[in-house]
Amino acid sequence: MPTRLLLVEDDPEIARVVRDLFLREGYEVTWATTGLEGWEDFQKGDYDLALVDLMLPEMDGFTLCQNIRWKSDVPIIIISARKEDEDKVEGLHLGADDYVAKPFSLVELKARVESQLRRWKRYRGVQTAEHKMDYANDLSIYWDKLQVYRNGQEIIVTAKEFDLLKVLAENPQRVFSKSELYQHVWNQPDADGLHTVTVHIKSLRAKLIDPIKEPLFIQTVWGKGYRFIGEPL
Template sequence: MKARLLLVEDDPEIARVVRDMLKRENYEVTWATTGLEGWEDFQSTSYDLVLVDLMLPEMDGLSLCKNIRWKSNVPIIIISARKEDEDKVEGLQLGADDYLAKPFSLIELKARIESLLRRWRRYEGKQFSEQKTEYVDGLTVFWDEQKVVMQCKEIPLTAKEFAILKVLLQNPNRIFSKSELYQHVWKQADADGLHTVTVHIRSLREKLEDPVKKPRFIRTVWGRGYQFIGEQK
């Protein structure tokens, strides 16, 4: 197989045409019909490129792009019937690498996929796996082990606490709303669990001994959400 692609498209006619073309080109293709299904597929399997429609049920394409970009630098191509410049700009600002308006040529789509995959493979070849990251004030994160150490003492975090901390750490100084954190960590499109996020943030702060009024790691931006402010060594 050339590469493994994720196609997130709710129009079955378009999806089948694109999927069949890609399979003829020897790509392995997973087809998701909703944004939430696409997000779940992305988290369960490693992909080389993602094709995303904007107007999707359960989770819209822009939210899906944002979630994927929090987790990975994998190439993203938006394919959408919405041709407004605002949609294109927003999609690219959220991390998409390319934007193709419907109706589009399969030949053009194929060329753009091949171009992005070439760049992605060059990028991957230059990367190396970081086993751990150290921060000022004694915080060390061991990524492969999902372990957090504070002042040489391991901090027992739950899976959800580590997942929240990971999102914040990998996007330093970016402000995440409770809704965004809930959507990303609990993998649900609605925001019914905002209190749950508050509880987990409070628990994280207690374990890291990080006071709300004088934070070293997690700052509350009132009315907006949370951001990681720790300084990496």
């Protein structure tokens, strides 16, 4: 299988040069021109590395990096004209693995991509595939099958409910605002659906038999959002 790259860049001249470079090297490249398009492409495909610009329409590169990292450990390299140290630090803090400032050398970019891919392949080679996760209080989540079990019985959840549970459970103890959850799960660039998040969290809690006052899995952090507090076994 060819190595698959996701390139998210709204400057067509830069994007074409970068895309053509890696196509010549035998990579498979998907090019997205907005942050939202890049996020949708990432969810649909199986990528080995993402190249992300920061100044993107619809969804900025910081948010895109954050969304990708919540979902996957795939390497992320930021390519941006913004050279301020604060931008570099924020990008790396949100999960990016490297930062290349524009204008950049194609030779340097190629070397950085190859370096990150070597690390990614080693990581995947030793990584234990966790297709199932068990938690205290008889909760089991099957990631590949999109199934949830409580007390040995399957809980029928909707696709959106599973996606909410997944992003929370894969980032335990991290507080997610309703806006972040809506943007991540519903792929929307703004926070118009905050009530939608509330409704789905309420439904998910009911199905998990997870009382709001003494939660076992999903805790409300008042004024901030929600976090997953299930204890892994």
